[in-house]
Amino acid sequence: MSTLSPSRPTVEEVVEEEEEAKESDAHPLSVVLKGGSSIYRLDAADERYQHVSASFLQSWTKPNATDIRIEAIWKVLPNRLLRRRHEAYRQSISTALDPLVLNEKTLFHGTHSCLAQRIFNQRMNVVHDLTLDELFCQQDTCATCGIASAGFDISRSGEGSIQRGLGRIWQRFGHGIYFSKHSSKCHFYSKTGETGLNPDTNRRYSTMVVSNVVLGNAFTAQGSSNDRKWTKAPQGYHSVQGLPGYAGINYEENVVFTKDACLPSEIIVYSFSHTTEY
Incomplete structure (x- = not known):
């Protein structure tokens, strides 16, 4: 008795499956970005808005900015491919470890963005009221739009330092994707804050990404x-953590080395009147 082995999918079938997987779950107010993910603005009365807002403000522990105010929060709905890869990674870590030590956290990530400038100009009535798809430029040069659209890209690690004109990439713990539970620490990498086009205000605008991050067994850098x-x-570990008192840092940070470990959930646009980190 002979059995037929399953036929391998054609290139066209693989492409079709990947395109289908990129689709994100629809929301009545969402706009689909070019990477297949979608995004919509959270209302200030929304429970998730209030939770993210409180977490952001309460975790601002470093005294590096004053008069901090949230201007807007967008909910990111990652495409199905990103969600599948993230869930597969979670399952692989859960299998390797006791599920109770999966070590999954909601963390902040600072990087550069076109969004802060556009929100500032809209609030100051410098330009017409922008639609959601106009607010997000979706250009390859914009890190925040890229993360919202297609998830994190480890090949762009360190761009936050470059955009701030630091002259070198920090990456204290290697070439990975960096996060922190301290929003104030991530502020350092959110460029310097856009000032907009209206000369009558002294407020500056920046953006920050909120993400679900699977850290697994975290190695403490020495x-x-x-x-x-x-x-x-390092072998036997899934991420690296820098803790106060170790490796010369004052505020905890975490590093993962695969985009599958992190899934963007919100984008925060915030403003402040002064910062010590230019």
Whole structure:
């Protein structure tokens, strides 16, 4: 008796499946971005808005900005492909570890964005009221739009430092994707804050990404000279963490080395009147 082995899918079938997987769940107010993910603005009365807002403001522990105010929060609905890959990664970590130590956290990520400038101009009536798809430029040069559209891209790691004109990429713990539970720490990488076009205000605008991050078994960095060379976590670990008192840092940070470990959930646009980190 012979059995037929399952036929391999054609290139066209694979492409079709990937395109279908990129689709995100629809929301009545959402706009679909070019990467297949979608996004919509949360109302200030929304429970999720209030939770994210409180977390953002309460975790601002570093005294590096004054008069901080949230201007808007967008909910990101990642496409199905991103969600499937993230869930598969979660399952692989859960299988390797006790599910109770999956170590999954909601963390902040600072980077550069066109969105802060556009929100500022809209609020100051410098330009006409922009529609949601006009607010998000979706250009390859904009990190925040790229994350909202297609998730994190580890090849762009360190762009926050470059955009701030620091002259070098920090990446204290290697070439990975960096997060922190302290929104104020991530502020350092959210460029310097756009000032907009209206000369009558002294407020500056920036953006920050909120993400679900699977850290798994986290290695605590000790400040070795080899730390900057990491392209993956040490053997037996899934991420690297920098803790106060170790490796010369004052505020905790976490690093993962695959985009599958992190899934964007919200984008925050915030303003402030002064910052010590230009």
